[in-house]
Amino acid sequence: MSAITEELNEIFAIPPINxxxxxxxxxxxxxxxxxxxxxxxxxxxxESYSMKMGSEQTTLDLPTARAFKKDxxxxxxxxxxxKSHLRSAExxxxxxxxxxxxxGGDAFGxxxxxxxxxxxxxxxNKRKAHFETPSAPKSSKADGMSSPSDGRxxxxxxxxxxxxxxxxxxxxxxxxxxxxxNGHLSAHEPPIAPHSEPRLKLTANTDLKKFRYRxxxxxxxxxxxxxxxxxxxxxxxxxxxxxxDDLAFGNAAAQxxxxxxxxxxxxxDSSEGKLNAASMVLEMSRRTGAGLRVPxxxxxxxxxxxxxxxxxxxxxxxxxxxxxxxxxxxxxxxxLAASQQSTIDSLNExxxxxxxxxxxxxSKALNVIMGSGPYTADDNLAFEPLNALCQKxxxxxxxxxxxxGPFLDTEHPLLASGDFDLPDDPSIEPDRATLADAxxxxxxxxxxxxxxxxPSITIVxxxxxxxVMNKHVSWPxxxxxxxxxxxxxxxxxxxxxxxxxxxxxxxxxSAQDVLxxxxxxxxxxxxxxxxxxxxxxxxxxxxxxxRHFFPLYPPVDRTLLPKPGTEEGVAVGMPMxxxxxxxxxxxxxxxxMLIQPSALPQFAKVCLPISHIACLLVRCVVKSKAYQSCxxxxxxxxxxxxxxxxxxxxxxxxxxxxxxPEEADGAGKEGGKAGxx
Numbered sequence: 001m002s003a004i005t006e007e008l009n010e011i012f013a014i015p016p017i018n019x020x021x022x023x024x025x026x027x028x029x030x031x032x033x034x035x036x037x038x039x040x041x042x043x044x045x046x047e048s049y050s051m052k053m054g055s056e057q058t059t060l061d062l063p064t065a066r067a068f069k070k071d072x073x074x075x076x077x078x079x080x081x082x083k084s085h086l087r088s089a090e091x092x093x094x095x096x097x098x099x100x101x102x103x104g105g106d107a108f109g110x111x112x113x114x115x116x117x118x119x120x121x122x123x124x125n126k127r128k129a130h131f132e133t134p135s136a137p138k139s140s141k142a143d144g145m146s147s148p149s150d151g152r153x154x155x156x157x158x159x160x161x162x163x164x165x166x167x168x169x170x171x172x173x174x175x176x177x178x179x180x181x182n183g184h185l186s187a188h189e190p191p192i193a194p195h196s197e198p199r200l201k202l203t204a205n206t207d208l209k210k211f212r213y214r215x216x217x218x219x220x221x222x223x224x225x226x227x228x229x230x231x232x233x234x235x236x237x238x239x240x241x242x243x244x245d246d247l248a249f250g251n252a253a254a255q256x257x258x259x260x261x262x263x264x265x266x267x268x269d270s271s272e273g274k275l276n277a278a279s280m281v282l283e284m285s286r287r288t289g290a291g292l293r294v295p296x297x298x299x300x301x302x303x304x305x306x307x308x309x310x311x312x313x314x315x316x317x318x319x320x321x322x323x324x325x326x327x328x329x330x331x332x333x334x335x336l337a338a339s340q341q342s343t344i345d346s347l348n349e350x351x352x353x354x355x356x357x358x359x360x361x362x363s364k365a366l367n368v369i370m371g372s373g374p375y376t377a378d379d380n381l382a383f384e385p386l387n388a389l390c391q392k393x394x395x396x397x398x399x400x401x402x403x404x405g406p407f408l409d410t411e412h413p414l415l416a417s418g419d420f421d422l423p424d425d426p427s428i429e430p431d432r433a434t435l436a437d438a439x440x441x442x443x444x445x446x447x448x449x450x451x452x453x454x455p456s457i458t459i460v461x462x463x464x465x466x467x468v469m470n471k472h473v474s475w476p477x478x479x480x481x482x483x484x485x486x487x488x489x490x491x492x493x494x495x496x497x498x499x500x501x502x503x504x505x506x507x508x509x510s511a512q513d514v515l516x517x518x519x520x521x522x523x524x525x526x527x528x529x530x531x532x533x534x535x536x537x538x539x540x541x542x543x544x545x546x547r548h549f550f551p552l553y554p555p556v557d558r559t560l561l562p563k564p565g566t567e568e569g570v571a572v573g574m575p576m577x578x579x580x581x582x583x584x585x586x587x588x589x590x591x592x593m594l595i596q597p598s599a600l601p602q603f604a605k606v607c608l609p610i611s612h613i614a615c616l617l618v619r620c621v622v623k624s625k626a627y628q629s630c631x632x633x634x635x636x637x638x639x640x641x642x643x644x645x646x647x648x649x650x651x652x653x654x655x656x657x658x659x660x661p662e663e664a665d666g667a668g669k670e671g672g673k674a675g676x677x
Contacts (some may be wrong), residue, residue, distance in 0.1 A: 004029060007039040012046070012060055020060075027065040031072060044214070045072060168377070168384040175392075181604040181614070188365050190396045195456040199351050200366060200399050202458055203501040204494060206583075208479065211495040213580055215474040223578035227265070227553075228285040230581070231310060234331070235263040235288065238312040241332040252282055252313070253294040255320030262323065265553070266309040267293065275307055277525050282313065282323060295322040302526025303328045304538065306518055308553030310546060331545045336612070337589040339504040347503045366503065369393050370402040372511075372597030372618045373464065374409040375443075378565045381412075381420055383442050390450040398457060400502065401450070404511040404597045404618070405464030407443050407480075408435060410572055411564035415468060435468050440486035451488035459491040462498060464511040466572045474575045475512055475550065476583035497549040497584055499591060508591035510549040510584075512574060515539045515598045515617065517556045536603050540594060540615040544607060547586040550574070562599070 008028050009019050020028070032042055049068050050058040058064060235249065238261070250260035264282040268275045281293040294317065298305075305311070312329040353364050375386035393401050414420040415435075422428065428437045447459060463470045463480050472478040479493035487493075494500065497510035518539050542551060558573025593614045602619040606612065 004032065004039060008042075011039055011043045021062070023062050024060060024065050027062065027069060031069050034069075035072065035076070168382075168388075174388075179602070179604055181606070188367050188396070190367070194397045194454045195399075198399070198456045198458055200458060200503050201347070201350070201501075202400075202460070202492060205499040205501055205506065205588075206495060206497075208495050208498075210580075210583055211472070211476055211478040213478075213577075215472055215577060218577055218579045224286075226579055226581055228287065228291075231264055231285040232287055234310045234312065237332055238263060238329055242329065249288065251289045251292070252284060252315075252317055252323040253289055253292040255317055257316070257318060259314060259316050259326070261312055261314050261329065262289070263310070263312045264289065266305050266311060267307055269293070269295065275305070275521060275523050277523065280305060280523070282311075297322050297324045298525045300526075301325055301328060304522055304524050304542075306522045306542065306552060308551055309542070310551075331547075333544065334547060334586055334588070334590040337506045337592065343504060350503075366400075367396055367398050368400040368402065368502070369396070369398050370404075370595060370616070370618050372404045372620050373406045374412065374466075374620065375407065376412070378413055381414055381438075381442060383446070386443070387446050390446045393457070394450055394453045397454060400458045400460065402460045402462070402509065402595065404462040404509065404595075405470075405480075405496070406466035406468075406511075407461075407464075408439055408468040410466050410468050411566055413565040413567075416566040416568075436484055439469050444486040444488075447491060448486070448488045451490040455490070457490055459488070460500070460509075461487070461491055461493055462509055462511045463496050465496075465575055474577040476577070476580055477511075495583075499586070505593060506589060506591040507593045507595060508549065508586065509595045511597060512550055513596075513598045514543065514550045514552060515596055515600055517552055517574070518542055519600065520556055520560075521552060536600065536617065537605055537607065537615075539600075540596065540605075540613075540617075541607055543594065543596075544590060544613060547590075548581075549584040549586075550576070550581075553578075553581075 005025055008025055012028065013020050019025075028039075028042065031037075032039060037045075046060075046068065049071060238244065239246075239249070244261065248261050250256065250258075250262060252260070252262035252264065262282060262284065264284040266275075267281050267283045269279045269281050273279070277298055280296045280298065282296050283293045284291065296313070310331075312331070313323070313325045314327040314329060315323055315325040317323045351364055351366065369389070369392065371386075371389050375389075376383045390401075392398075408415055410416065420438075422430075422433055422438060423441050425437075425441055428441075451457060451459065461480060461482075463472075463477055465473060465475050465477060467480070469485060470477065470480055475496065477496040479495050482491060482493040494509075496512065497508065499506065499508045501507070515536075519535065522539075522542075543549065553576075555574035555576055558571045561571040561573055563569045564571055590613060593616060595616050595618060597618045597620065599620060600617060602617050604614070604616050606614050
């Protein structure tokens with residue numbers, strides 16, 4: 001039996017039947033050969049065909065298989081006829097494409113400098129996009145300015161809202177160190193020449209294959225089961241941690257005179273407005289509370305709440321109208337990761353550290369640089385901050401460069417309009433240019449140059465829901481297609497979110513700005529005693545206690561988020577696929593380091609006393625028109641302490657030092673450093 005026959009039987013055969021009839025299997029194999037598709041892709045087309053026929057239980061027999069084959073052939077013919085019409089329209093010049101005019105001339109806009117408002121006649125219809133946004137207007141040759149594609153920035157100018165934009169080359173205090181963690185350690189000393197081979201071992205602690213699910217196919221029944229399972233799972237954790245009997249738990253919506261423990265999800269009694277103490281309700285699972293919601297009275301406690309938070313509350317519902325909370329039980333934390341001493345020794349040998357040497361020698365340190373998109377300003381596609389980031393990595397002989405999306409941002413005005421120019425490249429036809437070509441020229445090219453200069457570097461790319469090139473639009477999100485985008489072999493494509501091990505260090509990364517949304521939705525009740533007053537230190541604690549990269553549910557309405565510079569003026573927001581929320585959970589151990597890009601001020605802190613996790617908030621490389629670039633480099637001394645430096649390619653108002661206690665940094669632990677599983 002051939003491999004394709006076995007795969008077809010595995011996908012299409014319905015138990016107790018293990019094999020398809022030979023005639024049906026032959027028809028399916030014929031379809032695969034005819035359309036050059038795999039059996040897995042064929043199953044997707046079969047599901048679509050079944051729904052179109054009006055029944056998901058369509059029997060796969062010989063007549064149905066032949067009708068299915070005929071339907072696919074008709075679809076192919078319709079697409080071919082449509083493409084032929086488009087090609088004929090292109091020959092007539094009915095459609096304009098991104099120009100390729102880095103040498104100073106263009107085929108479609110020859111009269112742009114003479115008649116900047118009118119369309120040229122007798123030539124092509126070059127589109128002109130005008131945006132009423134805070135972004136600076138697009139430059140034209142009539143103004144004597146360079147185009148966005150020539151790699152130069154625009155001079156200082158003021159837009160219609162009075163917001164000044166400063167050219168990237170004119171930014172103040174580039175490379176300024178604004179915050180240092182473990183500042184008492186010596187700074188990293190780059191080697192004289194790049195290392196001959198990689199000094200780190202990168203391991204994904206996340207099953208990346210599970211992120212290849214079909215987006216935009218969510219069923220309400222599946223979503224509700226996932227939400228209920230999360231509540232029931234936390235109840236099991238609370239029961240095990242506090243050694244509670246089954247009778248200690250109860251339905252918070254049921255009237256009673258005995259004190260009980262209720263586990264549920266924090267929600268608001270209204271779909272509009274911000275959560276507050278008066279509108280707070282507890283939503284229980286169908287197993288423990290019949291899916292009911294009950295108002296909470298929290299005047300007697302001091303705690304922080306947000307929508308989607310799973311809490312265990314102790315109290316009583318004497319009247320049947322509300323549940324009076326006397327205590328909020330602390331959620332047990334995941335255990336710390338640990339590595340065997342033999343693993344530590346092998347990694348030290350890879351780093352070139354000998355037993356008799358001082359393990360805090362700066363030249364032996366592991367150097368990691370992180371950056372968060374977007375990587376260019378709103379009024380051009382020069383990607384100067386990305387090039388500066390790659391230059392910084394090359395100068396310091398960086399071992400690893402971690403980049404989180406968006407790379408090509410859907411909220412960028414030029415990308416949203418499609419009216420932009422690409423640098424000159426002989427391999428790209430101007431009339432056939434695609435966004436993949438734009439990615440190869442604007443993003444992949446500087447990364448290829450960096451990989452050529454430092455062959456031992458490891459580049460990790462995490463996508464964003466705002467990335468143009470990722471067909472996986474919902475969160476949790478599959479990785480970018482690396483081969484299609486021309487990235488170097490040193491670039492590793494991972495999912496969003498992801499947990500990886502860098503040598504023995506467990507690192508959790510998510511490209512979604514959950515901290516910004518948590519800051520907006522968090523409600524604090526009670527007095528301030530015994531509560532973390534620092535907002536930036538408190539927000540990451542919610543992720544740690546909830547064991548999730550995005551514990552907020554539902555996400556903030558995208559109309560309430562900062563408006564981008566696109567014509568619609570509406571942010572992408574958080575397109576969440578609730579059926580796969582479990583992919584965002586921390587399953588076994590809590591990470592040693594949490595990297596979270598955000599629009600909030602960048603910081604590097606250790607979450608004490610609850611978790612001993614180094615939380616690193618990386619600000620966007622380019623934020624609005626401020627042209628601020630944030631680079632966070634982490635130097636790790638084997639079996640000793642670590643130093644984290646946050647550098648800014650712009651100016652900031654503060655500079656702070658925060659020393660990390662030895663016991664809080666897993667590097668100096670007895671018997672092995674906290675790290676990979």
